[in-house]
Amino acid sequence: MCTPEELRTLFLFEKLDDDQLRQLCRAGRIEVVEPGPVFREGAQATCFYVLVEGSVVLTKLSGGHEVEMVRTSHRGAYAGAWTAYMGDRVPQIYNSSMTVPERSTFFVLDAADFARFVAEWFPMAIHLLEGLFFGNQNAREILDQRERLLALGSLSAGLTHELNNPAAAAVRATASLRDRVAGMRHKLGMIASGAYEPATLQSLIRIQEEAVDLVAKAPSLSPLEESDREDALGTWLEDHGIAGGWNIAPNLVQAGLDVAWLERVAATVAPPILAGAVAWLNYTVETELLMNEIADSTTRITALVGAAKQYSQMDRAPFQVSDVHELLDSTLVMLSRKIGSGIDVVKDYDRDLPRVPAHAAELNQVWTNLIDNAVGAMDGRGTLTVRTYRDGDCLAVAIGDTGQGIPEEIRGRIFEPFVTTKPVGEGTGLGLDISWRIVNKHRGDIRVESQPGHTEFVVRIPLASPEGDHDD
Ligand SMILES: Nc1ncnc2c1ncn2[C@@H]1O[C@H](COP(=O)(O)OP(=O)(O)O)[C@@H](O)[C@H]1O
Ligand SMILES: [Mg+2]
Structure with a gap:
């Protein structure tokens, strides 16, 4: 049985007058609950509970485990639908789970009655509470937004820079490629004018194809190996009277070509046209390297854009x-x-x-x-x-x-x-x-x-x- 006298002994209600206590008694009820769960976090919040006797435990689910938030036998401790007075402006669900470890007694009010009493008896307090609640929530949202923008700003700066490198590399490589292709057109003119014997030409084309294969399989060398090979190739080219040999050598090394390969070229063509043949093969190697660079850069750009899409979950639910x-x-x-x-x-x-x-x-x-x-x-x-x-x-x-x-x-x-x-x-x-x-x-x-x-x-x-x- 609910009595006004009993309710007055609970700190929550101690300042209410007799009439208010009687109304509470009429609307609410005294419930005795056996040990076990009373309500579950996330469920529709239908009741407001005030502990009269016994004890309660409030828990919240975190990381798949129930984490204990409160354990008390303090008379008057309350839980449940206590935000009911805010109506449908906040989700009316229990924000924790309540269980009783022992047989306990509660004064229970339906959420709607609780909301009505609070609204009638404490109109000003409601405005203050709402102000506090929504004010806090707003401030949070504004600040979150700011943190997100800061993070986004630094991410997009990073991404822009990351995209810029391969994009600039692709542009540079394309310009060089245009240059080399123009050079090759010029060489083609020379070939057409009959500078090479047909048999020589056939061998050169074979060597050219080999070179293209070798570029694709070029090993990655340590800086030391690289400079050793450049020295060897540069010296060979110089010894064979090829002008600009020292400029060509780094390309050939990058393409994975060595002195043995140059020897084969020398064996194929007559000495007077060796320089022209090497220059022609160098164009082939260079264009291959440049095309690889363009492919790498654009692949990198595609990968970055893909990552940005994945990161932002742009087109996903x-x-x-x-x-x-x-x-x-x-x-x-x-x-x-x-x-x-x-x-x-x-x-x-x-x-x-x-x-x-x-x-x-x-x-x-x-x-x-x-x-x-x-x-x-x-x-x-x-x-x-x-x-x-x-x-x-x-x-x-x-x-x-x-x-x-x-x-x-x-x-x-x-x-x-x-x-x-x-x-x-x-x-x-x-x-x-x-x-x-x-x-x-x-x-x-x-x-x-x-x-x-x-x-x-x-x-x-x-x-x-x-x-x-x-x-x-
Ligand atoms: N991995 C970490 N090592 C050392 N200190 C850390 C680490 N992570 C966070 N902190 C500390 O926690 C603080 C708060 O981090 P955070 O909430 O991300 O804010 P902010 O990064 O803007 O300072 C940091 O300023 C730093 O002092
Ligand atoms: Mg941080």
Whole structure:
């Protein structure tokens, strides 16, 4: 039985008058609950619970585990549909799960009654609470936007630079190629005028085809081997009276040709036309090398554009089943300039991991921030490790670095907004806060272990998402 006297002993109701307490009693009810679950996180919030006797435990699902938030036997402790007074402007769902470890007694109000009482009795408080709630939410959104723009700005600067290099290389190579092709047209004129015997011409064409094959298979040489070979070829060309031999030698070396090959050319043509023949073959080699360069550059551009598309998930649904390795790879490509050449990137992927349901572009934001932080901590030199593995029902992504470690004094607070050790303009202190919220939205968690020389952030995402998880 609900009595006004009993309700008055609960701190939540102590300031209400007799009439209000009577109304509460009439609308609500006293419920005795046996040990076990009372309501589940994420379910429609229909009731407001106030503990009269016994104890409650509130938990939240994180990384596939129930994490205990509160355990109390404090009379008057309340839980459930306490945001009902905001109506349909916020999702009316339980934001944690409640269980009772022992037989417990509650005063229970339906959400609609609770909302009505609060609205009637505390009209001004509602405005203040709403202001606080939505004000906070707005500030969050504006700041998130800013952090995202900062990240996007630095990514697009990096990407522009990355695209610029191969694009400029392709343009340069095309101009050189035009030059060489003009040279070859000129040579063709010479050949047509009968400068070469038909038999010689046949052999030269055979040697030319061989050269093209050799270019395709050219070994990569150490700088020392390269300069040795250049010396040998340059000397040979000089000895055979070929003008400009020292300019030709580096091309021939790059194409994988050597003195033995030149000897075969010399054996094929008469000495007076050797210089012309070598120059002609050099054109062949050069055009092959230039075309390779153009193919490499344009392939690189295509790969970068592909990575950018994958990274931004441009033409994909926001929530879908994703291969985390594709996400990690595209993020690494996007950040390659930032990572720089002084940092070794070690990938240790468990390719057997299944794909996971996820907001892929948002997870990319998480990797971006963790990698950005890791790189920032290493000062241009060290090892970045990106590891994936299975951890129970979760997929784990570990981002490790060999940097200075998280400063002692902020270790416990790094996931809080605005905690940063970076100079103004460089860090916002929002990266880990946003990352944490994104991972939380996936019902996962982030942990960190850090000491000087070794820091590792581990993100865990449940392999199967609970139903109804795909909206915000
Ligand atoms: N891998 C890491 N190594 C050392 N310190 C780190 C690392 N990751 C994060 N931190 C620390 O945590 C702070 C907060 O990180 P974050 O929330 O991403 O904000 P921001 O990068 O803008 O400073 C950083 O300023 C840095 O001091
Ligand atoms: Mg950061």
